[in-house]
Amino acid sequence: MGVVRTIDWQDHHIVAIDQTKLPTEVVIMEIFTVEDLVDAIRRLAIRGAPALGVAGALGAAMAVRDTPPHRDRDLAALRAARPTAVNLAWGVDRVLERLPDGEDAVLAAAVDLLETDAARNRALGERGADFLARHVDGVMAIQTHCNAGALACVEWGTALGVVRSLHERGNLRHVYVDETRPLLQGARLTTWELAGMGVEHTLVVDSAGPSVLARGLADAVVVGADRITANGDVVNKIGTYPLALAAARAGVPFVVAAPESTIDPALASGADVEIEVRDGREILGALPETATLNLAFDVTPADLVTAIVTEERLVRPAAGERPA
Numbered sequence: 092m093g094v095v096r097t098i099d100w101q102d103h104h105i106v107a108i109d110q111t112k113l114p115t116e117v118v119i120m121e122i123f124t125v126e127d128l129v130d131a132i133r134r135l136a137i138r139g140a141p142a143l144g145v146a147g148a149l150g151a152a153m154a155v156r157d158t159p160p161h162r163d164r165d166l167a168a169l170r171a172a173r174p175t176a177v178n179l180a181w182g183v184d185r186v187l188e189r190l191p192d193g194e195d196a197v198l199a200a201a202v203d204l205l206e207t208d209a210a211r212n213r214a215l216g217e218r219g220a221d222f223l224a225r226h227v228d229g230v231m232a233i234q235t236h237c238n239a240g241a242l243a244c245v246e247w248g249t250a251l252g253v254v255r256s257l258h259e260r261g262n263l264r265h266v267y268v269d270e271t272r273p274l275l276q277g278a279r280l281t282t283w284e285l286a287g288m289g290v291e292h293t294l295v296v297d298s299a300g301p302s303v304l305a306r307g308l309a310d311a312v313v314v315g316a317d318r319i320t321a322n323g324d325v326v327n328k329i330g331t332y333p334l335a336l337a338a339a340r341a342g343v344p345f346v347v348a349a350p351e352s353t354i355d356p357a358l359a360s361g362a363d364v365e366i367e368v369r370d371g372r373e374i375l376g377a378l379p380e381t382a383t384l385n386l387a388f389d390v391t392p393a394d395l396v397t398a399i400v401t402e403e404r405l406v407r408p409a410a411g412e413r414p415a
Contacts, residue, residue: 096246097142105149109136114283125154125165132172139243140178140317140353147182148201155194175367175388176317177355208245211350211402216252219348219400226344231310232265237328238280239315249315249348258290266292267309269300273374297330301337312338316349321415323393323408324361329386335395344397351401356415361390
């Protein structure tokens, strides 16, 4: 399997892989309205921080075709579709800067953001691989959580972009993949991508993730992020924080791979981030009346983050460096 293009612009509308159908089938959605785009984002058919940034940009280009009242409604719905991930609103706002130049200028900005995604993430992957090569001797095993590969971007990956770079250099031995409850993005999506890349990998349940590190099976943890605050706190898929604690205990690097657009200088710390709480039906089994708290994300404090790698730089929050 070659590199997957997750989201694209064709013939005046959005086409995207429906990630809820993977790994059993590859279904391509055609999206003609902002309302349908918002629905795809909310049900996680389109997901992943960079992909959401592109979706926000393309959705804004669709919205500006309409009259101002409908336009404003659509843009507000788009920004609010996933409240924790900063990239979605960033993508909307980034291309709306061109609105004074006309609708075509907004679309051109959105397509440019789409087309440059792979280059940004390739640069990020190389920087992350360089960092790990300096801190881990020999061919290494990596542990990751959720999905931060091509499916979370346009066609390359953030955390799995680092994995790709290590694999291409011959520096990768194995990847341990957390299943990522309750929607199994690790089990369904990351394993699918790694199999396509020809990377040896092992799937573990989330509660076993810290034990992988305690047993010395992984040399580093590499994850993505949905928002990074000014002090270096990292908001990522629920279950990331326990991995960071385990990595600190095991003495292995905990690396966050994310584009610059994921860094939110407007928020001082993770305490300021609105954490999305999803429908409890995602986690219920036989007892639907049971109360639930279905947190979609958690916050990893900056002092547990060895490095943040972006397409432009490397920041060491645990050493006192701040991204913003």
